[in-house]
Amino acid sequence: MNTSLSVNKSLVALAHILQRLEHSGRPVDAEQYRTVVSRLEAELKAAPPDALEPLLRAMPSVAELYENLQYVHAGLCRSPLEAGLNAELEARRLIDVARRPARPT
Template structure:
């Protein structure tokens, strides 16, 4: 079991404990909790990616990715060539694309 920063309790395979701890650290640093050197952040993100690659897809992984948005982004970026923006709601992705197009049109005008 892993306890996130909220009151939600996750039931995950015990062998995922290093992934949960790494995800929690990444989430804390991403939220601006503590300063971190770029090399340290890169090493932590690489460790998370390695642990993510070893995690079996399924409901448990979906639960973990939902609990740690920074881990979800890392997962999505690692699997982009196969799944695209699979972890983001379509409405939010479409709104972001439309906003980007409008900004580019304003900049071009």
């Protein structure tokens, strides 16, 4: 993976480990998962945000973690707005349909 030189090797290694854990076909030890996420979280917080983009694009699990860390400040900053809006509109439509009285048969 070609990432910015500003992103340290620990961050990249932890990102790869998280990806492997996320896509493992076998059960993952919860403590191991928490440890990896905790360390990765610290590395993401310490990294310059502008240097993270290649890593986040290449590793969806890391991008999701990053977005969750940024949520308090930026909401779902990496999620496409259109997909979220369409999901909300569809949910509203389905709620309206469910509220309508049933037609007699």
